[in-house]
Amino acid sequence: MRDRKEKNKNDTYEKNSGLCMPCKNGTRVAVERSKLQYERDRLYRQSEEYIYWVNLVKKVDQESWSKIQIPDQHYFVITILIGEVFNGGFDQYFFNSSGDYYNFTKQVLMQHGEEDALSLLLRAKQLIFADRAVPVDCEQRRELLHEINAVQELISAELLVLEKQFIETSGRLSDLLRGLVMQYGLYTPFD
Structure with a gap:
């Protein structure tokens, strides 16, 4: 099982020229912004x-x-x-x-x-x-x-x-x- 996950990870890495999926899809900035907003909302609720x-x-x-x-x-x-x-x-x-x-x-x-x-x-x-x-x-x-x-x-x-x-x-x-x-x-x- 571990070998299969590692193979899929390597395949994705090779297919995307070394980019993770959010970077490849152009959503990395949105993901990071969402994380920041979630943290701000969490703090606000306190x-x-x-x-x-x-x-x-x-x-x-x-x-x-x-x-x-x-x-x-x-x-x-x-x-x-x-x-x-x-x-x-x-x-x-x-x-x-x-x-x-x-x-x-x-x-x-x-x-x-x-x-x-x-x-x-x-x-x-x-x-x-x-x-x-x-x-x-x-x-x-x-x-x-x-x-x-x-x-x-x-x-x-x-x-x-x-x-x-x-x-x-x-x-x-x-x-x-x-x-x-x-x-x-x-x-x-x-x-």
Whole structure:
């Protein structure tokens, strides 16, 4: 068995002019980059920032919203807005439970002077729901989204433009999150 493995190794070496498969395929850089990212992710999962977020999500799931401290509430709604729009767009934001916090998110953005993000959120709401109120209940919101799904396809291009603008201006929201972290000592930021 050992001789067969050694023979295969030698055959591969000869066929590839002495290059390993990742080098031959041109994927060595990607493999090394992936290893570095994996290590960074592993370290991040041990950071105060990650632990704070996981505990905050648990707190939101288990406690009454009114019992959660205001800075934590603000941090939560801004983070889920950014995460949902980056991950799947405004329609994902409204479809998922993150849409439960739409009205509060508007207030937080206004309170912190984030007019650009607020304007994009309001425009997305208008495109998706028109003049209808955004239901706070996730199931009701999903039923309504299902009803207006046919119209949704017509506005997808406009939503993509809004999402691109949101992503381009999201640095200000990230700065706001860092400001909340520093002002209220929520956690030690991960470098």
